[in-house]
Amino acid sequence: MEKKILLKLFSALYKIRFTEEEISRRYNKGKMRCPIHLSTGQEAIAASLSLIMRKKDFAVSSHRAHAHYLSKGGSLKKMLAEIYGKETGCSKGKGGSMHLIDTSVNFMGSTAIVGNTIPVGVGLGLSSLIKKKNQFSFIFFGDGAIEEGVFYESVNFAILKKLPVIFICENNFYSVYSHLKKRQPENRKIYKMVNSMLIKSYFSNSFDPYYLYKFLKNKINLKNTKSGPYFFEFTNYRWREHCGPNFDNNLEYRDKKDYNNWINKDPLIVLEKKINLLKLKNLSIIKKKIETSVLSAFQFAEKSKFPKKSEALKGVYAK
Amino acid sequence: MPNKIITFAESVNEALIYSLKKDKNMICYGLGTTDPKNIFSTTKNLESLFGSDRIFDVPTSENALTGISIGAALNKVRSVVSHQRVDFALLAMDQIINSAAKWHYMFGSNSSVPITIRLIIGRGWGQGPTHSQSLQSLFVNIPGLKVVVPSNPQNCYDLLVASIFDPNPVIFIEHRWLHNISSKVIKKKKYNLNQNTLKILSKGKDLTIVSMSFATVESLHVVNKLKEEGIYCELIDINVLKPLKYEKIINSVKKTGRLLVIDTDTNICGFGSEIISVISQKIFKYLKKSPIKLAMPDVPVPTSYGLTKDFYYSKNEIIKKIKILIDCKKILLAESFFKKQKGFHDVPGTWFNGPF
Numbered sequence: 001m002e003k004k005i006l007l008k009l010f011s012a013l014y015k016i017r018f019t020e021e022e023i024s025r026r027y028n029k030g031k032m033r034c035p036i037h038l039s040t041g042q043e044a045i046a047a048s049l050s051l052i053m054r055k056k057d058f059a060v061s062s063h064r065a066h067a068h069y070l071s072k073g074g075s076l077k078k079m080l081a082e083i084y085g086k087e088t089g090c091s092k093g094k095g096g097s098m099h100l101i102d103t104s105v106n107f108m109g110s111t112a113i114v115g116n117t118i119p120v121g122v123g124l125g126l127s128s129l130i131k132k133k134n135q136f137s138f139i140f141f142g143d144g145a146i147e148e149g150v151f152y153e154s155v156n157f158a159i160l161k162k163l164p165v166i167f168i169c170e171n172n173f174y175s176v177y178s179h180l181k182k183r184q185p186e187n188r189k190i191y192k193m194v195n196s197m198l199i200k201s202y203f204s205n206s207f208d209p210y211y212l213y214k215f216l217k218n219k220i221n222l223k224n225t226k227s228g229p230y231f232f233e234f235t236n237y238r239w240r241e242h243c244g245p246n247f248d249n250n251l252e253y254r255d256k257k258d259y260n261n262w263i264n265k266d267p268l269i270v271l272e273k274k275i276n277l278l279k280l281k282n283l284s285i286i287k288k289k290i291e292t293s294v295l296s297a298f299q300f301a302e303k304s305k306f307p308k309k310s311e312a313l314k315g316v317y318a319k
Numbered sequence: 320m321p322n323k324i325i326t327f328a329e330s331v332n333e334a335l336i337y338s339l340k341k342d343k344n345m346i347c348y349g350l351g352t353t354d355p356k357n358i359f360s361t362t363k364n365l366e367s368l369f370g371s372d373r374i375f376d377v378p379t380s381e382n383a384l385t386g387i388s389i390g391a392a393l394n395k396v397r398s399v400v401s402h403q404r405v406d407f408a409l410l411a412m413d414q415i416i417n418s419a420a421k422w423h424y425m426f427g428s429n430s431s432v433p434i435t436i437r438l439i440i441g442r443g444w445g446q447g448p449t450h451s452q453s454l455q456s457l458f459v460n461i462p463g464l465k466v467v468v469p470s471n472p473q474n475c476y477d478l479l480v481a482s483i484f485d486p487n488p489v490i491f492i493e494h495r496w497l498h499n500i501s502s503k504v505i506k507k508k509k510y511n512l513n514q515n516t517l518k519i520l521s522k523g524k525d526l527t528i529v530s531m532s533f534a535t536v537e538s539l540h541v542v543n544k545l546k547e548e549g550i551y552c553e554l555i556d557i558n559v560l561k562p563l564k565y566e567k568i569i570n571s572v573k574k575t576g577r578l579l580v581i582d583t584d585t586n587i588c589g590f591g592s593e594i595i596s597v598i599s600q601k602i603f604k605y606l607k608k609s610p611i612k613l614a615m616p617d618v619p620v621p622t623s624y625g626l627t628k629d630f631y632y633s634k635n636e637i638i639k640k641i642k643i644l645i646d647c648k649k650i651l652l653a654e655s656f657f658k659k660q661k662g663f664h665d666v667p668g669t670w671f672n673g674p675f
Binding site: 058060089090091092093094095099101103108109111116118120121122123124126127128130131137149150153156157160315317318319 | 344346372373377378380382383384385386387388390391392393394395396413417418423425426429430432433462463465486487562
């Protein structure tokens, strides 16, 4: 059991890592002509949740959504084609990297305004209640969203109606270049503050994906629709720049020590070490398999056509 | 269904009841929905008929509650969200403009957002700067929204049902001074927002008046009075500001060559300006006179009884504009008729005791 889970976690995490890094490698060729917000270094949370979220559950996310979309089972081909602006993209080229959707796995959308999908996720939770279905709604957002009024409005409503909603705050300490300490009082813990609103609220770092998985499994009871809502704060760290394919340590807005500390605790390496200790399969075979499928998805995206120009004026209203 | 005489507020209520019966997953909420006043009686009895899971009062969280309606809509749960003032909905602009309006387009038509947002325009009794704005033009300016402005119980009923079952986000604007107006309402079997965009309320050859919402009520009084003096205005009541089909307006102005647009919104970049712009671009050569627009000044609405005295245009101001358009210099009986009308200017009638 443990072995199986470790390998699943590794596959999920490596798929995200390799995809993000391949985007980074190819981005400067100028074929992906939209802003990108990479999750490199932050994948552990999405990877762990990929083993927790059921297909029937809903998920929504924000501008940095590649990892969440993939962890929910969203089509990689369609995601890459969307970033390339192609007609085969998940949003037919109308959304780009910041507007991902795959309704076939109930990934209901990611948007580009901080905090914007938090109430949307709560509404999905409300719809489960109205339809009397056991479907939880997972809402991904960052530490910046905690500063938006709509966050409090949404949490309050979810608590009031006891909705099957799981709020997941990925605290990477930065809103673009602005550190948390410039934005929130230094001694305040996000999860503690949110807990005072009377919601089950938990905290963990995200160095060890296996620990994280067990932690989540232990805390979340998806069998009981009335067990929600939940709030989780996870600390993690973005390796690359806020928006774009590069590293940005030259800007010197982040502490070098901090940076190295996080890089040295790479969740992928942590997982790899664990798996090697158990003398499991040769990981390089698994890696190679993932790399091949990711590269073929890139090929699909690059070979796909742009939508017809006339499509720009269509699809404003649903019929 | 029997065709009885009901008020505009009752027509909202009956349209909601009809829709909630038809769609068992539909929900209806907003501040005051289940309170003793029931949003000017428009949500009366809903909770007892349909239960508190579907009909509920809410926290004062306009933005989140709009986002919540979007999320519910993504799982095919339709919402009617009511705001007692259009001004309160300004707190929800991120969800209305960035999400609801764009969702269908920006996600490549993968999903749609069937929500109806009821916004009530206040007027009079010192409602003042932030309780009596007419912001329809602002919403019309956003691609992806539909904007509906009923003017009587019949079209209110038809349009509200059509809005609720439309697969798009609809901004449904009710003027508070319309709520007590009553008329016979005939109920149909099918409702479609695309078919009821405007209605010619009065046929005429002398000039075309285009109006909406409460301005249509005022225009109708004027048009009927002028008929007694042989002046025949063609009155076009616009019910769906967006998307609007212009053919009937174009045909009318082709016939009359004279156009008066009456808007309840402000003068600058308003919907009235858009009508004149379209007409001028499309059929300039048919115009016998420069079109005229009557709208609110580009000023916040003041509060004091003294300051609001002549702030809103009067029926005689409408007549004044008509006279310019039809080159009429004589004093009309209608002018003295409306001049003699007494009463307070800040209520729709002496019978009106609020709630405001």
